[in-house]
Amino acid sequence: MQKIQIYNSFSNNKEQFIPLNSNKVKMYVCGVTPYDTSHLGHAFVFTFFDVVKRLLTYAGYDVTYVQNVTDIDDPLIERAEKLHTTSEALADKWTTYLLNDFNFLNIALPDHYVKASQELDTMIQIITSLIEKKYAYIMNGNVYFSTQTFPNYMKLSKLDHSESLRISVERGNDIKDPNKKNPLDFLLWKKSKDTEPKWSSPWSEGRPGWHIECTAMSTKYLGEQIDIHGGGADLLFPHHESEIAQAEAYSGKSPFVKTWMHCAMVYLNGEKMSKSLGNLIYVQDLAKLYSANAIRYYILTHHYRKEWEYNEMDMILSAKKIISIETDLKDCKEQTEIIDHKILDLCFDDFQIPDVLENMFTTNNLKQKKLLFTVLGFR
Numbered sequence: 001m002q003k004i005q006i007y008n009s010f011s012n013n014k015e016q017f018i019p020l021n022s023n024k025v026k027m028y029v030c031g032v033t034p035y036d037t038s039h040l041g042h043a044f045v046f047t048f049f050d051v052v053k054r055l056l057t058y059a060g061y062d063v064t065y066v067q068n069v070t071d072i073d074d075p076l077i078e079r080a081e082k083l084h085t086t087s088e089a090l091a092d093k094w095t096t097y098l099l100n101d102f103n104f105l106n107i108a109l110p111d112h113y114v115k116a117s118q119e120l121d122t123m124i125q126i127i128t129s130l131i132e133k134k135y136a137y138i139m140n141g142n143v144y145f146s147t148q149t150f151p152n153y154m155k156l157s158k159l160d161h162s163e164s165l166r167i168s169v170e171r172g173n174d175i176k177d178p179n180k181k182n183p184l185d186f187l188l189w190k191k192s193k194d195t196e197p198k199w200s201s202p203w204s205e206g207r208p209g210w211h212i213e214c215t216a217m218s219t220k221y222l223g224e225q226i227d228i229h230g231g232g233a234d235l236l237f238p239h240h241e242s243e244i245a246q247a248e249a250y251s252g253k254s255p256f257v258k259t260w261m262h263c264a265m266v267y268l269n270g271e272k273m274s275k276s277l278g279n280l281i282y283v284q285d286l287a288k289l290y291s292a293n294a295i296r297y298y299i300l301t302h303h304y305r306k307e308w309e310y311n312e313m314d315m316i317l318s319a320k321k322i323i324s325i326e327t328d329l330k331d332c333k334e335q336t337e338i339i340d341h342k343i344l345d346l347c348f349d350d351f352q353i354p355d356v357l358e359n360m361f362t363t364n365n366l367k368q369k370k371l372l373f374t375v376l377g378f379r
């Protein structure tokens with residue numbers, strides 16, 4: 001089988017990738033909180049992991065890909081309140097928009113596209129077990145994960161104490177919450193106010209914390225240990241760090257994830273694209289000017305671990321290149337059966353897709369060009 005090397009954000013090393021179970025690959029990628037429209041940064045993550053699945057499938061692996069929709073989350077509840085709507089209606093609206101972007105960019109739907117709100121039973125079961133095993137404690141209707149009980153907490157992000165506190169605050173963790181034993185402890189279950197959405201549980205009428213949602217969904221659909229867990233680099237801490245703690249404490253098995261993969265952030269005008277700054281590029285706006293293939297090509301000209309900045313000249317250049325490729329392929333009915341081994345080595349040397357695209361652009365071998373075009377998800 002093809003040798004595969006992937007950079008693991010846990011070890012900070014490029015490692016040979018060998019799945020836990022022969023040719024089966026279990027892959028989980030964190031999805032969006034659908035409280036607003038998605039932007040180019042999201043498209044980068046989901047296009048990239050779409051290509052990862054397509055390439056692994058091409059190489060003979062049987063990939064099961066799970067992605068979640070965080071339709072229970074504080075920012076969503078707050079936004080719905082402001083707009084005088086329900087969080088359910090708001091989440092449905094923006095999930096539909098996101099799926100339109102997926103469809104437009106030819107991002108295949110994951111094998112399981114799971115809403116947190118459908119998986120409360122699994123979350124409550126895991127939280128109950130964490131309390132029994134003394135990894136979690138109940139205070140005034142809330143349940144917290146006790147980070148001091150898990151010595152490997154911070155092994156993924158490797159942040160020092162003051163950095164971890166700073167980022168926790170940034171991500172909405174109330175480090176001064178008087179119910180907590182330790183400022184870094186995080187909510188597994190939160191008692192809801194009267195006006196907020198709530199579900200029954202043994203502890204209060206409330207809702208799950210964000211981190212436990214993903215642990216529950218990956219455990220339910222993929223099992224207690226998985227091969228690849230991906231997401232944006234901004235999820236490393238506290239989200240992924242906390243997922244490891246919950247999953248390993250619950251199952252007693254380590255590692256929860258064999259290979260952690262994180263996509264770098266996308267910038268605009270020198271700042272990270274973010275909803276809070278409002279400096280966003282939307283796929284729907286690009287779609288008014290460029291084809292789906294052009295946008296997909298442009299996104300993939302960036303290596304997944306390198307930060308990049310949106311640049312209109314580069315977007316235009318990508319559009320020209322894909323038109324040239326499409327013109328070359330117009331009358332080409334056949335494709336080769338296998339990707340040239342040098343190009344395949346680039347694919348599987350930590351996904352050097354920008355170089356693969358350049359090869360697809362320059363090669364005179366039309367049948368090879370067509371195969372690459374198909375495998376990389378152009379249409």
Ligand SMILES: [Zn+2]
Nearest residue numbers: 030031214239
């Ligand atoms: Zn997640």
